Amino acid sequence: MGAIRFSLFYEHQLPRPWDHGEEARLYQDALDQIEIADRIGFDYVWEVEHHFLEEYSHSSAPEVFLAAASQRTKRIRLGHGIVQLPPEVNHPARVAERIATLDLVSGGRVDFGTGESSSSAELGGFGVRRTAKRAEWQDAIDAITRMFVEEPFAGWDSRHVQMPPRNVVPKPVQKPHPPLWVACSRRETIEFAARNGIGALSFSFVEPEDAGRWVQEYYRIIESDECVPAGFAVNPNVCVVLPMMLHEDEATAIDRGIDGAHFFGFALAHYYGTTPHDPGRTSVWDEFQEHRAARGFDRDQIIANAEALNVNIGSLRGAVGTPEQVVDLIRRYEAVGVDQVSFVVQAGPNRHEHICEALELFGEQVLPRFAEGREEREAAKAARLAPAIEAALARRAPARELPAGYRIDEEAETARARRRRRPRVTPASVRAELRAAGRRRVQQGFYRLVHGRSDAQVERRFGARAQRVFFGGMARAFDPAVAGGFEGDLEFRLTRGDGPATVWTIRIRDGRARAREGGAGAPALTLTAATADFLRVLAGDANPASLLMDGRLRLRGDIELAPRISEMFGGPSPY
């Protein structure tokens, strides 16, 4: 039995139409909501850092917003997450400075969430290469945590960051530094979090039972010698994020919260998929209204009293329901060892007064049910993990001592930075970039193929040549790093309204994928769907979980493989 903590999660969503006058209201309302959350006993408030994601997130300077929140609250922890660590977005020293300053003004209440960003709007906007961002994250978090503990910071000279020795001030209140987290969107990144000894903030909207498997794997790694902490402390925690709205009457909760939950999911797919976006002009809200049903966010499929919450991840109902339903859902996450549930209540068109009512109700009827014995269970967990954490910290390269006598030397330092700033181009880096570019071109091709067309039109366009281009491109886009050692045949059976099914096989062997027409002898997984449905899924224009529920997508064989197929072939992922 775990011990569970609760948080609010803010994106500052603002569906169109607007003329920016609404932003002041949005921010002031959020501050009022957080004041309530602090009073009733929420443990954390998280705020994202996103850039240029109009409507989906107007939260581009969370360091400012959370600092304001620090003076309106007394106890609630301030989750600054996720901070985008690629140095093109935020210089590592600026990140260390703002985290430390927020820790100072809040009296040591900061949690430091990290990530790489993953939308084209952000990566293209700041010129961050998708193929480099994971390495940039790893590099930056090492530098930043050293800035917190080294005095002076002994300098940095990596491919991504060059900085001479400096004493980075101020230092955080919490020693050695605020708890670290990383944003995760799939099993691999949760394992990655564990290997780095930091908390996993999961945005996968998984069902409790799936989350349980991830939690087990997470803690197995934390306690193994695979864990080499990225910071100078280990933060063993798994948090799952869910949309939420609460009311005594279930139908009212759905009415008040489901559009927000669905807009959240739709807009996330909009920015993290390959949907075209025309800055300042595309209305995500209008697109949502038009396409929500097709993408698995049909308002009419959400029916009161139908079933337990969040068994149907495709519909993204999350924790929209009555206090009893939400308590039941949280108990299931608690039972599998999830440490924190984070609720997105401010989402889409959700109204401030409904959000405030839901929070008050949560404080009265949900929070008290989880408080009893929590400190004791957390202390027991800490005691159990203590030896493993001590062993893990011994594996981390220690803080450095700069020999005395280093003198600041502007000319030499600037010249050095200038030399290193030229990007290194190697045959491997060129190949990796070509592969990444190829993947996105294939996806964009799908999108153009299916968007705004009828099923019959899509089928007609998907002739022999298009199939070769498509499956060939898919094989070329294969990323062995995500496949996790899988070898075998994936069989695709694409039915048509007016004729025989198209059958293709992708064979994965020795870290490479090859496509050929025809069925497989002993496929590891067979995937059957209408041609148009299948292509819409790959284009991000339809939701696979929703099609599975409707029986329009059928799987045979090792169905655990299914959710990873999209990623293996370069599908979108929010972090």
Next chain:
Amino acid sequence: MGAIRFSLFYEHQLPRPWDHGEEARLYQDALDQIEIADRIGFDYVWEVEHHFLEEYSHSSAPEVFLAAASQRTKRIRLGHGIVQLPPEVNHPARVAERIATLDLVSGGRVDFGTGESSSSAELGGFGVRRTAKRAEWQDAIDAITRMFVEEPFAGWDSRHVQMPPRNVVPKPVQKPHPPLWVACSRRETIEFAARNGIGALSFSFVEPEDAGRWVQEYYRIIESDECVPAGFAVNPNVCVVLPMMLHEDEATAIDRGIDGAHFFGFALAHYYGTTPHDPGRTSVWDEFQEHRAARGFDRDQIIANAEALNVNIGSLRGAVGTPEQVVDLIRRYEAVGVDQVSFVVQAGPNRHEHICEALELFGEQVLPRFAEGREEREAAKAARLAPAIEAALARRAPARELPAGYRIDEEAETARARRRRRPRVTPASVRAELRAAGRRRVQQGFYRLVHGRSDAQVERRFGARAQRVFFGGMARAFDPAVAGGFEGDLEFRLTRGDGPATVWTIRIRDGRARAREGGAGAPALTLTAATADFLRVLAGDANPASLLMDGRLRLRGDIELAPRISEMFGGPSPY
């Protein structure tokens, strides 16, 4: 008769010894002080952005501190300044985002102060070239103000910043954007502020009578066609910054405030000059204790009842005195048209309770003396300047309209950024850098020549060869951009204890400087001093104003030239 506003100015100073535990106290005390300032009627609080300047400024994330202050205050304006605009420190989009967010949480109370940073600790730390930073400022302020008003921002492709079209959200509350300021440290930068149509934040600690000449020139340019606004609004204001401490008893005011005022001046010279600094180890406080008298900050030279305040800029007494003295000083600034006086009260070892007492006393006895008729005088000023401002705004290149149909394209955008990120190297850029490097080498050479040596030792080392190297280097370091068209001979007569004076002349003609031994026929300025004193001034190891007062440095000819000599030859300047 002008109308004057008042502000507090924060660096978050923290003299050693410390172990960082004191930083939390420093920040919490500052929030308490600002709450008082807001209640008693101060108009602004300014907070700097400085990096790595241990002891002098632990204010590296003012966006966070000011956001906290926004929720502790109701009326006071939040001066975010100066934000360091070189893109190596802060990406322009991140600056626009944080200014807008601070404007949202504060209900439209932000003033946006800008600068380039100028210390070796910062420029070397972030790899900013001294020769490029002015151009980077001009480029970044243009981009940032466009991000405030363009929707979407139509993109940027300059030598310093590349960014594709994006809608930068959120937008500020104040339209078109918060008032702009730029940090100034000398006459040229005040004129520069006027040409850009933005407020001048002056750190020159000038006497009111000198400030008057600057103000006149500033407003002459604002009303002329030389003014081409950097932003989409003009902010015609001149602010001077002064150390302050207040008490009914003058001796008590001095006792409580003079060490803070002097440490402020000393530490500024430490970081903006060429004093060696060993990060994490050099104790600026210890150096201050040891060298304060030699650098013009002798505690014993400050005597109660000696004279009016701030006639002696070398002593940096500023506004340390009684309410009557400070009212008198402010009247003199008001009389010459200064629009705002900003007080550094938290400085060096000044104590929190003394600062709070001084603020309360200021609110009771100083502020009310300047309130009467202020709104009317400000309205009259606005009306008088309105036509000139309208004309100036018509000269600024307008906001752009991006043609519809731009699609976010991560691959193309990232590839473009990658191509442009390689620095362009031209013969001119190489020459400019060599000149800058030469200047600093010469200064560092001076420092090594004089620091820790007796006058006799310095004289012995300054033989014929050293003189040739020194005056030759000075001539090579000459910067015609700072000379403002001056032509003529500068004569240096350096006396020695044990023999005839050394006489050299530097002749400036056609934008070049040449050094030769011997006197000038008709010098524009003759400067006479003991050899060791003169070299100490140039090394930043002695204060020229203090030597002038003592009669140890004598000037003959056009004495207005004197304060510019150091700059002409590449001397230090804080902004």
